Amino acid sequence: HRVRWFWAAHVTHHSSERMNFSTAMRQNATNIFNGGWLFYLPLAWVGFNPVWIGICYALSLVYQFFIHTTLVGKLHPVIEFIFNTPSHHRVHHARNPEYIDRNYGGVFIIYDRLFGTFVEERETLPVEYGITRPVYSNNLIVNWCHEYRDMFRDMARKGGLWKRL
Numbered sequence: 604h605r606v607r608w609f610w611a612a613h614v615t616h617h618s619s620e621r622m623n624f625s626t627a628m629r630q631n632a633t634n635i636f637n638g639g640w641l642f643y644l645p646l647a648w649v650g651f652n653p654v655w656i657g658i659c660y661a662l663s664l665v666y667q668f669f670i671h672t673t674l675v676g677k678l679h680p681v682i683e684f685i686f687n688t689p690s691h692h693r694v695h696h697a698r699n700p701e702y703i704d705r706n707y708g709g710v711f712i713i714y715d716r717l718f719g720t721f722v723e724e725r726e727t728l729p730v731e732y733g734i735t736r737p738v739y740s741n742n743l744i745v746n747w748c749h750e751y752r753d754m755f756r757d758m759a760r761k762g763g764l765w766k767r768l
Contacts, residue, residue, distance in 0.1 A: 604704050611750035612637040618746065620733040622693055627671035631747050663709050667692075677724075687712045690724045697730040 604610055615631040646656050667687075675689040682688060687708040695706040705722040708715050715721035724730065738749050758767045 604707070607750075607754050609637060609639055611754055612639065614734060614750045615746050617696060618734050618738060619696075620737070622671060622673050622696055622730070622732050624668065624671055626696070626732075627668040633747055633751070666710055671696075683712075684716075685711060685713055691715075691721075693730045693732075694722050694724045696732050698733050698735050699728060699731050701728060702730065703735070 604613070612631045612633045616626070616629050619626040619629055643656055643660065647653050670687055670689045670692040672689050673693065677683060677690050678688050683690065687706065687710055691706045691708070691712050694702045697703065697705075702722055705720055706712060706715050707720055712721060738746060740746060740749075760767060
């Protein structure tokens with residue numbers, strides 16, 4: 604979310620203005636090329652079997668599929684404290700300024716609580732789903748590539764290299 608190169612591959616997932624199981628399936632075909640999988644290499648380097656890394660990743664994705672819903676309200680407080688729940692994930696998908704870049708956890712929310720990125724879903728602040736700069740296109744290629752186009756356009760602007768990067 605905060606590194607534009609990775610966001611460019613993830614923005615498609617957040618672009619839905621609804622929160623349902625199909626939102627979980629909105630993935631970008633460029634994910635395989637953006638290098639996000641490199642984050643899992645250190646696990647193999649320290650000795651974890653790559654097969655088990657893949658199994659844990661797959662199980663995490665299955666769990667995350669089920670938290671993409673508005674049908675489930677808040678759960679027991681202990682569950683809400685430890686795990687990422689539908690309520691927490693709705694916040695994650697919000698474009699409300701108070702909710703942006705929050706609740707990153709895939710399975711556990713406790714790390715968001717520890718690192719200060721946790722925000723509770725509030726009834727007084729209904730979640731608005733989608734992205735802050737919506738792309739109104741049904742063209743799959745446009746939806747997959749618009750953020751890359753914008754990123755490279757911004758990098759081509761005048762100014763110092765560090766500013767453009």
